[in-house]
Amino acid sequence: MPLLVMKFGGTSVGSLDRIRRAAKRVGVEVAKGYDVIVIVSAMSGKTNELVGWVSETSAMFDAREYDAVVSSGENVTAGLMALTLQEMDVPARSWQGWQVPVKTTSAHSSARIEEIPTEHLMAKFDEGMRVAVVAGFQGVSPEGRITTLGRGGSDTTAVAFAAAFGAERCDIYTDVDGVYTTDPRISPKARKLEKIAYEEMLELASLGAKVLQTRSVELAMRFHVKLRVLSSFEEYDENAGTLVCAEEDIMESNVVAGVAYSRDEAKVTLISVADRPGIAAAIFGPLSDAGVNVDMIVQNIAEEGRTDMTFSCPTDQVKRAERAMEEAKTSGEINYHDIVADTDVAKISVVGIGMRSQSGIAARMFEVLSNEGINIKVITTSEIKISVLIDRKYMELAVQALHDAFELEKAV
Template identity: 90%
Template sequence: MPLLVVKFGGTSVGSLDKIRRAAKRVGVEVARGYDVIVIVSAMSGKTNELVNWVGETSPLFDAREYDAVVSSGENVTAGLMALTLQEMDVPARSWQGWQVPVMTTSAHSAARIEDIPTENLNAKFDEGMRVAVVAGFQGISPEGRITTLGRGGSDTTAVAFAAAFGAERCDIYTDVDGVYTTDPRISEKARKLDKIAFEEMLELASLGAKVLQTRSVELAMRYKVKLRVLSSFDEQTETSGTYVCDEEEIMESNAVSGVAYSRDEAKMTLISVADRPGIAAAIFGPLADAGVNVDMIVQNISEEGRTDMTFSCPTDQVLRAEKALQGAKAEGSINYHDLVADQDVAKVSVVGIGMRSHAGVAAQMFHALHAEGINIKVITTSEIKISVLIDRKYMELAVQALHDAFELEKSA
């Protein structure tokens, strides 16, 4: 029988009523002739409660015990979902991660799935089970202990199951009805995308669009899992949700598919650095060693053997960055006059696989920002993305201006 993987996030299973509604969706797929693997999150709020208990008990907790405690929320939902399906006369049973087993690395709280043997579930499908309800977010380490995959990990569980079982599709039910050209809270012209390429989704996910865990998109791209994001609260129609798919499946595309933003960026500037060959390595080596995720880098033109070096990093890594650079200065490996951190910045990005074939996207972007009097502090580009750092107060204006400039309210 053809197989679907269907994942419900915490808000979609936040009460017995919502579990019932989710189960009905699954029932529809079963009636259509699909066997279904349902991946469930914990009921909304439950994981936070457990995480808080662990934090209160032990601030520097043993991650193995954290995982043992925090994984319990998904087990509850899995059992309740199986019972709900049984009440609807759908043959179903629940599976905890270790029962499948979902085999992961030993990196507790941030484990990676290594293998999902299909024998146990397939044996039950062969016996007539129509739905396997699997607790998301969790697995078992080679040492036989429970692991978790990090926040949002149930998305990754879902995609990994879809890959392992060769599912026809992986549907991610959440509290939004798809992926938008930008955040609808910022631009009322934001339009739901029917399709988006894996690469674009990856850029959007890592740029702060919180629809899917980044790792789940990477996995889907690698294993060519057809992914769909849709709302568990709306009626399903032909055009429900957003397909995340291979570039080839997107016939026609705009130059730009979406505008993303992030407030969690800080700009750091090293003023008057002694410029010499190897200075970049001398600066960014210690930062990497300190675990600072440097994003954008700009080096000014050197004058009289000195230059300014600017980079951006997440705001919560500013202290770590300062410490690393002061240490390098104290050791004498770099030399600068001053180090200035500016946390009053934001990053705005345009993303689109269409950039590869459309020339002049960068120029169009800079022009649109200039027309609004927005000064660009730093620029980075990739093949399908252009990001700029601007004053935070202009963030919403920039998003709206770019959405207008690239006419994202119109479909391709």
């Protein structure tokens, strides 16, 4: 039988009533002739509760035991979903990560999937099982210990299963009904997209859109897994949601697909750094070692052998960045006059595969922001993206103005 992967997020399984509702969606697909692999998250709020318990128990906790605790939320949901499906006379059973097994690296709390053998589940499908309910977010290390994949890891689990089993499609059920041109809470004109290319979705996810986890989109693009994002709270419609697919599967699209934003950004500037070969490596090597996620980088024109180096990072990593730079200065790796952090900025980005073949998008974006009196602090571009840092107080104004200027409320 054809195979479908269906993933239900925490809000979609947040209570027994919601689990029953999700199970009915699974039942519809089974009735259409699919064998189904269901990937479930922990019930909403449960993972945070478990993380809190671990932190209260031990400030310097063992990461292996952390994973053993926080992965248990998905185990509960998987069992309840299987029981609910059985009550509906749908042959189903639950699987924990180690039972499949989902083989991962040993990096506890941030493991990466290395292999998903298919023989165990396929044997059960051959015996008459119609639904395998798999606990998302978790796997097993080469040492035989439970691992977790990091926040949003259930999305990655779902795509990995779809790739391993050659599924027809991977449906991601969440609390939104698809991917929008921007956040509808900021712009009432935001429009739900019928289709979006992997590259666009990957950029939007990495730039602040919370619909899909970045790693899951990377995996889908690499293995050509068709993703559909849809709501578990709306009435069933086989044409609902947004399909994330290859660029060639989209007949026509707007030049700009969407406007993304990230409010938790900071701009860090090293003032008067020696301008010499290797200075960038001397700065960003220690930042990488300290786990600082650097995004935008700008180096000023050098004067008298000195230059300023500016980069952006999440606001909660500023202290870590400052400490790494101070240690590098103390050790003599770099020499700078001062370090200045601006934690009151936001990143605004426009994304679209159509930007590859049409010029003038950057000029239009800068003109729109100028007309609104918004000063740009940092600019970075890629083939299908333009991002700017601006004062955070102008974030919503910028998103609305750019959405209007590129007429994203209109479909092609």
